[in-house]
Amino acid sequence: MTDSAAPPSPAPSPAPTPAPGNDTVFGRILRGEIPCDQVYADDLCLAFRDVQPQAPVHVLVIPRDPIARLDEAGAEHGALLGHLLLVAALVAREEGLSGFRTVINSGAEAGQTVFHLHVHVIGGRPLAWPPG
């Protein structure tokens, strides 16, 4: 039997989308089930310090709407996404940062580990570019 007679092997299936955002650790923070070191809150979002900070200032800004990842956001989320960036800049100002980096990891390949969309606000030390 030749290789060409062998049944085609199934294409690797894409990684399943992890549980909806409200089932993640950030959903639990939003519901008040676990504590966070909050720095900002409004009707649309919450900002709190990262438990494993990568810089002297490392804050996460998360929407209350549990969008799992940036590429699952739709046109209807445009205003909310803009709001998250404005809050990121506000937090950076309030933390006294003269420069800072915002990061949104989208998907496991990009380093996303919590599948509830979040904006990292990182600063307080020199930041190299490109990132790893």
Ligand code: AMP
């Ligand atoms: P990402 O890898 O982009 O999904 O980022 C997830 C971030 O969430 C990581 O930097 C974690 O350190 C952070 N994190 C995970 N659990 C908590 C928590 N309970 N409170 C604050 N930050 C958290």
